[in-house]
Amino acid sequence: MYKKISNIGDSAVVCDFGDEVNQAVNNRVIKLFHFIKRQSALGNIVGVLNCTPSYNKLIISFDLKKTNSNKVSNFIRSIDFSILSLNQDKKNWTIPICYEFGIDLNNMSKQLKLDKEEIINIHSKSIFFIYMIGFVPGHPFMGDLDSKLFLNRFKTPRVKVPSGSVGVVEKFCNIYPYESPGGWNIIGKTPIKLFNNKNNSNPCLLSPGDTIKFKSISKEEFGSYKDE
Amino acid sequence: MSDNFFEVLRAGVNTTYQDKGRFGMQHLGVPPSGCVDNKSFLVANAISGNKNSIGVIEFAYQGPLLKLIKGKTKIAIAGNVNFKIIYKNNETIEGDCNRSYNLNEGDQIDILGTKESVYGYLSVEGGFDIESFCNSVSTLVKAQIGPNNGTKINLGEKIKINKFRENNNSFKVNIAYEKTNVIRVLKGPQYDYFSEESKKIFFSQFYKITNLTDRMGMRLEGKILKNIINTNIRSEGITKGAIQVPADGQPIILLTDHPTIGGYPKIANVISADYDLLVQKTPGTNITFKCIDLKEAERLFKVRQINISKIIKGIEKIN
Numbered sequence: 001m002y003k004k005i006s007n008i009g010d011s012a013v014v015c016d017f018g019d020e021v022n023q024a025v026n027n028r029v030i031k032l033f034h035f036i037k038r039q040s041a042l043g044n045i046v047g048v049l050n051c052t053p054s055y056n057k058l059i060i061s062f063d064l065k066k067t068n069s070n071k072v073s074n075f076i077r078s079i080d081f082s083i084l085s086l087n088q089d090k091k092n093w094t095i096p097i098c099y100e101f102g103i104d105l106n107n108m109s110k111q112l113k114l115d116k117e118e119i120i121n122i123h124s125k126s127i128f129f130i131y132m133i134g135f136v137p138g139h140p141f142m143g144d145l146d147s148k149l150f151l152n153r154f155k156t157p158r159v160k161v162p163s164g165s166v167g168v169v170e171k172f173c174n175i176y177p178y179e180s181p182g183g184w185n186i187i188g189k190t191p192i193k194l195f196n197n198k199n200n201s202n203p204c205l206l207s208p209g210d211t212i213k214f215k216s217i218s219k220e221e222f223g224s225y226k227d228e
Numbered sequence: 229m230s231d232n233f234f235e236v237l238r239a240g241v242n243t244t245y246q247d248k249g250r251f252g253m254q255h256l257g258v259p260p261s262g263c264v265d266n267k268s269f270l271v272a273n274a275i276s277g278n279k280n281s282i283g284v285i286e287f288a289y290q291g292p293l294l295k296l297i298k299g300k301t302k303i304a305i306a307g308n309v310n311f312k313i314i315y316k317n318n319e320t321i322e323g324d325c326n327r328s329y330n331l332n333e334g335d336q337i338d339i340l341g342t343k344e345s346v347y348g349y350l351s352v353e354g355g356f357d358i359e360s361f362c363n364s365v366s367t368l369v370k371a372q373i374g375p376n377n378g379t380k381i382n383l384g385e386k387i388k389i390n391k392f393r394e395n396n397n398s399f400k401v402n403i404a405y406e407k408t409n410v411i412r413v414l415k416g417p418q419y420d421y422f423s424e425e426s427k428k429i430f431f432s433q434f435y436k437i438t439n440l441t442d443r444m445g446m447r448l449e450g451k452i453l454k455n456i457i458n459t460n461i462r463s464e465g466i467t468k469g470a471i472q473v474p475a476d477g478q479p480i481i482l483l484t485d486h487p488t489i490g491g492y493p494k495i496a497n498v499i500s501a502d503y504d505l506l507v508q509k510t511p512g513t514n515i516t517f518k519c520i521d522l523k524e525a526e527r528l529f530k531v532r533q534i535n536i537s538k539i540i541k542g543i544e545k546i547n
Contacts, residue, residue, distance in 0.1 A: 009414055009497030010525040012467040021462060033255065050254035052465030054489055059465030061254070064500050064529050069522060132463070134488035137257040137371045141463075177257075178371065195257070197373050200361060204256040 007069040012061040021055045026131045029053045030209035031084040045075050053208045054132045090209050097214040098222040101189035108185055122146045128173055128212045138177040138195030138204050145171045157183035164189045191225030232299025234387040242288040243381040248281050250364035254488045261366035264484045265347045267504040272306035272349035274540045275328050275399050282355040283365035288346050291339025296331045300393040304328045307348035311339040327400030345508040354391025401543040409515045412502050418493035421457040434514035443485040452477030463491040469498035501528035
């Protein structure tokens, strides 16, 4: 259950599920997210502009011309959380990754005192859960990584991380959809485009609440994706 | 569709197509975008005769120089903008904002710059012939989303117009612009992360708008705000107008192209009714924040809406 509902400014409401960051808490956030999206599409709640899930919160932004904090809060309070489910909305993805592009693998191997093969083995066997997507379009924040691979963020971020890079920090794993600065340990690279700005109906491959398993591919196989 | 078009003889510094914004995608990392100053956007469309709020050209500071190569069109510029109309016969007139002009083949609009403001808007009757992406023609340059391949409008490009001008009528409206530098806010979700003294400072001292200001955010400079709990929070969804305070204690107001999630504590949120006023303040302006409550913010928004409808109803035919 949520712990608190409050307004953020005059055009948004936050539903706070408590301070813990784990999949059980995030599952509740995502369930509510999907429910509100659906109710909004059905017209049962009017004026919703954006629903933004994060680890432990859902923020609902609305059009103040059509509704207000009080109405949106009351709608959330009226929801019977026991009937919400995630199954119909959740997708399980297999994403190709080429660990040969893991520019930090050698360094990780030293820090973790594990063979590169072992790191790759652990990473490619994990099933990652997408807690949230954001900061930039298509960028997934995933967990949970095996504690054997826990590493800190770089003190000084890299100026340029190539797009498609897969990074790890603590129990989290991410994929950089665009070339950007970044301080995560780069374990590999995927040829899959996470956000397609030419796809008008479904531009973003992943959605919060989906799961990802990585499948190791060679540099040659990576090259064959390039034209897609 | 017509085959009318402008050619871009000068692009300006930050010229993009924008509309009301792109909603329903923040959970995928896509912020709303859209015209930063929503009021001027609505006015620009209304004066050039567009019933719906369709895509316009937004510019910041220096605007574009456009030549109508083919066709006839009706245009309007909203905001506080210095511009000229250069007719084909070389007759040049100073343009008035918030009125429409009828342009013919060979005529040019030279948008020299915004006056004591940041954003201006150019609309054409019937709108621009541009491709929408996920129900919006707003451009998000940093992610290359929207028309014109998600980029700014560039030198030499064609700007296609949907319609051939229907009549030779002109329209105008007078708008009184608010001059105040007091921005009203609601307490933010992490208001209590800040020391009592910092809360007092925030609501009594000037904060200067710095040059590090764009469509994403407005960095302010003033007395340091001291966080007594934690300078980082769990990343959470961001809303337009949120005032976040990173570890250095200097506030940043998140604007229209804001990141979708962020992990800095937010001391306050700008009320919707004052957002358009805020975004037009130029770097160097000292602003102050006034705390009000939610009921008052909602009331002020209604007042704003009434004022905008009055402006639109007040558009009159001239000549």
